[in-house]
Amino acid sequence: VGYSYFHQKLLDWIVDRMNNQPDEGPMNNIAELLRQADYPHKAVISIGATRYTEFGQHHFLQPGDTSIVAVYNARKYHHTDIVTMAEQENFSEDISYLVQTVV
Known part of the structure; x- marks a missing residue:
């Protein structure tokens, strides 16, 4: 299985999720969490196994x-x-x- 997001596409997706991700299912409203943390200047970005794609819904x-x-x-x-x-x-x-x- 290849990556569907890599390099700039992955970075753009991370920025979009940080700004627009809703608080539903396994997801958190990242923008609200950043606001509550007084908009820190640095962040640690980690990967996870959430079900964002059809493949991810059925493979673990x-x-x-x-x-x-x-x-x-x-x-x-x-x-x-x-x-x-x-x-x-x-x-x-x-x-x-x-x-x-x-x-």
Whole structure:
């Protein structure tokens, strides 16, 4: 399965969700939470397994699955480089990454 949002499309989607996401189901009204926090200057953005797509409504991580998040300079690395590093679980020193196994 490929990513449906990547690079600028992902960043644009995050900004849109931060400004317009309703408080329903697994979602929170992020704009209201930011207001309550007095609009912090920095934020930590994390990924999750919510059901935003048809695929996500029917497919879930299972025990033994591995998830990998990598933050890298796209001017230096192509996403295929990152895929190769992820497959080998061997990342360059200038890449931040998190590897987790579902238990």
